[in-house]
Amino acid sequence: MKVLLIEDEPNTVAYLRQGLAENGYVVDAEGSAELGLRMAARGVYDLVVLDINLPDRSGWWVLKELRGADCRTPVLCLTCCGDVEDRVQGLDLGADDYLTKPFAFSELVARIRSVLRRGAERQPDVIRVADLEVHLTRRQVVRAGGRVRDFRPKEFALLALLARRAGEVLSRTTIVEHVWNADFDFETNAVDVQIKRLREKVDDPFERKLIHTVRGVGYVLEDRG
Structure with a gap:
């Protein structure tokens, strides 16, 4: 499985890239919303892990643009905001799951597997x-x-x-x-x-x-x- 990580915090990127690679995922990473959107729109990723607080635009903007372009790639949102309103906004915009920072890496991997299992075009196991x-x-x-x-x-x-x-x-x-x-x-x-x-x-x-x-x-x- 190939994952696109849209996250601007270097330590988080390094930590997630190494951990996901150890779990068998191929990971590309991008730190801006604009460039992350371009990469996600290519359609070669099985999953996008999307930070909401990005330096140029919000992750909500990325999500809205992806879904508006009919990109069905599953998206798991990461954010420091754990309010119900934020979770509802993400799900309404088309997120497949939502995880609040800080989080346990084991939970992230479990949620990624869950999202991929739920995918409409999921291949047989x-x-x-x-x-x-x-x-x-x-x-x-x-x-x-x-x-x-x-x-x-x-x-x-x-x-x-x-x-x-x-x-x-x-x-x-x-x-x-x-x-x-x-x-x-x-x-x-x-x-x-x-x-x-x-x-x-x-x-x-x-x-x-x-x-x-x-x-x-x-x-x-x-x-x-």
């Missing part, structure tokens, strides 16, 4: 392609009835993306946009390295191969019989 099973919540992979060894966060994020869009050829640019954050260096071969590691775990021990290269285009996960 287990994605199956041939004899491969990708368990999204448990972050486990099963091939031919046996659990495949543990995956690093980027490996699992890449496999989950390929599984969600099984049968669709994904370009390297598309993969980067969904699996890496905005700091990715396109001059590296990180995508190819991660694909190689995935194949070593998911394909190499088995006769039937599921991860395929489409030369000059990208990669696809599919059963070719």
Whole structure:
């Protein structure tokens, strides 16, 4: 899952980026309402975590603009204001949840999972392609009835993306946009390295191969019989 964090407090950003990354999320962060809105409107994020007190405009403005543009990306609002009126305003503007600062990180993660579960376009918790099973919540992979060894966060994020869009050829640019954050260096071969590691775990021990290269285009996960 890819998360956009719109928050201007550097210590909070660093804390949340590290914690969310440790929980398997890919995180981009932006400190202004204007730039945060532009990033959110791209539609590549599974969730926006939105601070309300931003330096240029209010988070309420960001939320209103997103919903006015028919962007349905789930939004979890963070704010120091815990009044009922503020919570009602956020929910009326289209927020999916509301968390008051200070908060426990474990609660934030639980609320993120809850919001994603409630999403109207939520994918099944287990994605199956041939004899491969990708368990999204448990972050486990099963091939031919046996659990495949543990995956690093980027490996699992890449496999989950390929599984969600099984049968669709994904370009390297598309993969980067969904699996890496905005700091990715396109001059590296990180995508190819991660694909190689995935194949070593998911394909190499088995006769039937599921991860395929489409030369000059990208990669696809599919059963070719």
